Amino acid sequence: MLRILLCFFTFQAFAQIPTNTWQTHNNYVNLKGLEIIEKKIYTFSENGFFYFDKTNKQAIKLSKADGLSEANLAQIRYSPDLRKLLIAYETGNLDLTEIDSDGSIGDIQNINFIKNTNTIQINKRINAIEFQGDFAYLASDFGLVVLDTKKAEIKETYQNIGSGGKTVSLKQIAFARDSIFINTPDGILGAKFAADVNLQFFGNWKSVIDIELFKPKQYPQDPLINTPHEIETDKEGKAWIADETNGLISNWEGSFKSYSPNGPKGQISELFYLESKIYTIGSTGNIFSNNEWQNISLNQIPAYSKDVIDEYGFRWQIVSNGVRVTDDATRQTRLYTIGKNTGNLPSTIVNAIAIDKEGTIWIGTNDGIAAVIPARDIFIRAVDAYTPFNNQGRRILLQETVKKIVIDGGNRKWIGTNNGLNLFVPAVDELIQNFTETNSPLPTNEITDLSIDTASGELFVLTPKGLLSYQSDASEPKEDFSGVKIFPNPIRPGYQGVMTISGLRDNSAIKITDAAGRLIYETKSNGGTASWNLNDSTESRTISGIYMVFCIAQDGSESLVGKVAVVK
Numbered sequence: 279m280l281r282i283l284l285c286f287f288t289f290q291a292f293a294q295i296p297t298n299t300w301q302t303h304n305n306y307v308n309l310k311g312l313e314i315i316e317k318k319i320y321t322f323s324e325n326g327f328f329y330f331d332k333t334n335k336q337a338i339k340l341s342k343a344d345g346l347s348e349a350n351l352a353q354i355r356y357s358p359d360l361r362k363l364l365i366a367y368e369t370g371n372l373d374l375t376e377i378d379s380d381g382s383i384g385d386i387q388n389i390n391f392i393k394n395t396n397t398i399q400i401n402k403r404i405n406a407i408e409f410q411g412d413f414a415y416l417a418s419d420f421g422l423v424v425l426d427t428k429k430a431e432i433k434e435t436y437q438n439i440g441s442g443g444k445t446v447s448l449k450q451i452a453f454a455r456d457s458i459f460i461n462t463p464d465g466i467l468g469a470k471f472a473a474d475v476n477l478q479f480f481g482n483w484k485s486v487i488d489i490e491l492f493k494p495k496q497y498p499q500d501p502l503i504n505t506p507h508e509i510e511t512d513k514e515g516k517a518w519i520a521d522e523t524n525g526l527i528s529n530w531e532g533s534f535k536s537y538s539p540n541g542p543k544g545q546i547s548e549l550f551y552l553e554s555k556i557y558t559i560g561s562t563g564n565i566f567s568n569n570e571w572q573n574i575s576l577n578q579i580p581a582y583s584k585d586v587i588d589e590y591g592f593r594w595q596i597v598s599n600g601v602r603v604t605d606d607a608t609r610q611t612r613l614y615t616i617g618k619n620t621g622n623l624p625s626t627i628v629n630a631i632a633i634d635k636e637g638t639i640w641i642g643t644n645d646g647i648a649a650v651i652p653a654r655d656i657f658i659r660a661v662d663a664y665t666p667f668n669n670q671g672r673r674i675l676l677q678e679t680v681k682k683i684v685i686d687g688g689n690r691k692w693i694g695t696n697n698g699l700n701l702f703v704p705a706v707d708e709l710i711q712n713f714t715e716t717n718s719p720l721p722t723n724e725i726t727d728l729s730i731d732t733a734s735g736e737l738f739v740l741t742p743k744g745l746l747s748y749q750s751d752a753s754e755p756k757e758d759f760s761g762v763k764i765f766p767n768p769i770r771p772g773y774q775g776v777m778t779i780s781g782l783r784d785n786s787a788i789k790i791t792d793a794a795g796r797l798i799y800e801t802k803s804n805g806g807t808a809s810w811n812l813n814d815s816t817e818s819r820t821i822s823g824i825y826m827v828f829c830i831a832q833d834g835s836e837s838l839v840g841k842v843a844v845v846k
Contacts, residue, residue, distance in 0.1 A: 294569070294734045295749045296766075297778040297809050300719045302326065302341045302349075303571070303738070303745040306538040307525035311508045312518060313356040313363065316381030319512075319528075319537075320363070321520050322351040325721065325744035327365075329381075330526055330537045337526075337539035340383070342719035347373050347388045349721030350743050355407035355414070362427055364414050369393045370402030374430050387430045392423065400445075408451040410458075410471075417448035417460060422477070436477050440464065443480045452491040461492045500534040502527055542566070542745065543573045549729035549740055550582050556729055556738055557582075558745070566738075586633040588652040594639055599626045601641055603656060610657040614641070614650070622662035623648050624673075632683040632691075634704065640691065642680030646673060647693065647706065666706040674706055682728040684737070687805025688752035692737055694725030699739060701750075719746060735807055751776070752804030755784035759838040764827055768843035769812065776809040777842060782829060789828040798825065812844065822846045 295301045304326030312321035317332040327340045327349075342349060348367040356363045356377070363383065365373040370392035376384035392402050398420050406417040413433065416423040421437035440446030441464065450461035458471040460483075467483040469475060475482055497506045497519065504523035511517055512530070519527040525538030544562035551557075556566040563574040585595045593604045600615035600623055614621030623643060630642030639650040641663065648663035655661075666674045675695065682694040689704040698714040714723050721743035729738045735753035739746045761781035769777060779788060786803040790810055798814045812820050827840040 294736060295747070296775050297749050297751050297807075298776055299749055300341070300343050301747045301749075302339055302719070303566070303747060304339075304541055305543055306337075306339075306541040307536070307543060308522050309507060309520035309525055309538075310351070310522070311354055312510055312520040312526070313354050314510050314512050314518060315356050315363065315377055316379075318381035319510075319518050319526065320354060320356075321526050322354060325350050326541065327351055328539055331381075332530065333380075337537060339539055342721070344383070345386045347371055347386075347390070349719075352403050353405070353407050355409065357409040357414075357427075360409065360412065360427055364407055364409075364425070364427075366404035366407060366416065367393075368403050370398075370404065370418070372404075372425070374425075374427060389425065389430055389432070391432045392418075405448060406450045408453060410453055415451050415458070417451045419447040420445060422448060422451070422460065434478070439467070439477070439480045439483050441480070450492050454491060459486060459491055466492065498529070498534070500527075500529075502534045502536065540571050542571045546740060546745055547726075549727045549738055549745075551729045551731060552580060552582055554731070554733060556731060584631070586631055586639065588633060588639065589637045590652060590654050590656075592652065592656065594631055594633075596628045596631055601628055601631060605657065612657050614663060618662065619660040622664070624665055629679070629681050630683045632685055634685045634691070635689040636704075640683050640685075640706070642683050642693065644679045646675035646678055647680050647683070649706070668707055668709075674702070675700070681725050684728045684730045686730055686737070686750055686752040687732055687735060687754040687807065688803070690752060690804065692728055692730065692750075694728045694739065696724050698723045699725055699728075699748075713748075721746075735805075750804075751778070751807055751809040753780060753807040755786075755803070755806040756781050757783070759783065759829060759831075759836055762829060762838055762840070764840050764842055768845055770845055773812075776811050779803070779808045779810075779827065779829065779840075780806060782806045782808060783831045783836065785832045787828075787830040787832070789830070791826045791828070793824050793826070795826075819846075820844055 305323050306326045308323045309321050312319055318329045320329045328337055330337045348371055350368040352368050353366040361377045363375045363377055372389040374387045378384045401419045404416050404418050408415050412428050414425040414427055421435055424434040426433040438445055446462045448460045448462055452459045456471055457468050459466055459468045466486040468486040469477055469483045495509055497503055497509055498517055502524050504521055506519050506521050508520045509517055516528055516530040521527050525536045527534055527536055542558055542564035544560050546558045546560040548559040557579055558564040563576050563579045565572045585593050587593055595602050600613055603612045614623055615626050616623050625643035625645040627644040628641055632640045641648045648665050650663045653661045679696045680693055684692045691702045691706050693700045698712055701711040702709055713720055722741050724742055727740040732754045735750040737748045737750050763780045765778055782803045788801050788808045790799040791797050799810050801808055814820055822845050825842050827842055829838040
């Protein structure tokens with residue numbers, strides 16, 4: 279029976295992030311440093327960067343999605359005279375940012391000379407930064423670097439300035455009177471800071487015995503201040519502390535409290551999805567639910583299995599030399615390994631296993647991916663794996679190390695490798711998208727784990743340099759159209775994202791027309807979700823107006839009509 283519902287959708291705000299966008303999920307309490315700029319306090323952890331805005335009392339996370347070059351910060355330093363914030367990364371990469379009048383980050387210039395040079399063979403991390411005039415002086419393990427902030431280029435590098443001309447690691451820098459001082463493992467060295475003094479010559483650096491420049495700072499006493507790393511005082515005389523246990527701490531509103539944004543705690547090594555929640559395992563446990571993180575102990579993590587169960591009740595399990603299939607009822611087993619009639623896997627090193635919506639078993643190895651269609655008689659005849667090929671005849675993910683496979687609501691395959699994140703069509707013979715550190719906020723190409731919230735379609739991506747999530751355009755399908763949502767609605771001027779339709783039945787047909795009935799766009803849902811990029815059939819941006827959204831079930835038994843307003 280055809281059922282037509284006429285609906286007017288005005289849904290606008292949801293807990294999930296917009297479709298096709300990223301969100302960082304980093305540890306925002308293990309802080310390493312801070313800078314106060316106007317009414318904003320910028321601070322960073324090992325893989326997180328954010329600022330707290332005293333004007334609206336909000337903590338705003340910053341990432342590669344905001345124009346930053348990398349994710350893992352080593353130092354930040356602000357020059358009030360130049361109104362520039364210098365961000366140094368663990369790799370030696372630098373971002374020189376303009377600061378707007380309200381303290382916000384403006385234009386960003388990347389300076390990657392240190393990162394890319396082959397002349398420096400030791401650790402390129404920047405340990406400290408100090409400004410002097412138009413120049414920034416950077417302390418590193420390989421020496422002292424001078425950055426010309428006007429030209430946004432490296433002016434000089436002073437190496438081999440230790441005793442006898444040896445390379446010495448610099449931990450801190452300070453300027454006092456007419457001299458420059460550096461703190462090294464061998465003690466404090468000082469040199470006259472003048473145009474006629476060659477700082478490249480080690481003989482001009484003298485050992486300094488008594489100096490107050492590098493004395494430890496004094497911190498307020500409070501139970502919340504556990505492991506302070508840096509303290510600054512704002513114009514109101516209030517303390518702001520970067521603490522390695524409790525995050526950004528201040529007595530700005532009276533008593534001391536933390537102003538860090540919500541995020542997981544501890545090191546994360548593993549993810550899994552269970553009962554509508556994302557769990558992380560590592561040095562501690564975390565739960566992600568309703569867009570909020572909660573820290574828990576490891577013994578509160580529920581038991582879960584990485585094994586998959588096929589339609590016949592057989593258990594598929596990763597073992598040291600392949601994949602073992604077991605009938606727990608009869609105790610029959612079969613080992614999948616390399617070679618014809620013995621499994622035909624591309625490699626015996628297996629890292630991932632998943633079962634899709636059609637019952638196919640997908641196996642990720644150190645040499646790509648393979649699939650097996652289970653059979654009831656799998657223990658008495660050879661049921662080998664097959665490897666998918668693209669339309670050019672090339673084996674999919676040939677010689678790639680596959681770390682994790684997850685299946686989304688549209689039966690598409692998300693595959694994490696050492697070279698990035700890939701989204702494939704259900705048959706894995708065509709690549710839909712490839713995400714790397716160069717075209718996405720991923721901090722590295724190495725993917726260590728994946729997990730997907732199948733209800734919302736939010737994909738969680740774990741890397742050695744942090745945890746992120748990506749809001750995909752697929753979700754688990756619904757049994758009817760009673761929960762369909764169209765968002766954002768209305769679509770306001772300046773919006774650059776997609777319009778999303780969620781709560782659909784599987785493989786629903788979507789047709790979008792203008793008010794006159796002219797077809798603008800059509801597509802099929804990925805499971806329970808479909809999206810529209812706001813372009814018409816000629817890929818031109820649509821004009822302002824009211825558009826009709828027709829949703830039709832695959833079997834034609836149910837239809838729904840909604841409206842969306844587009845304002846340019």
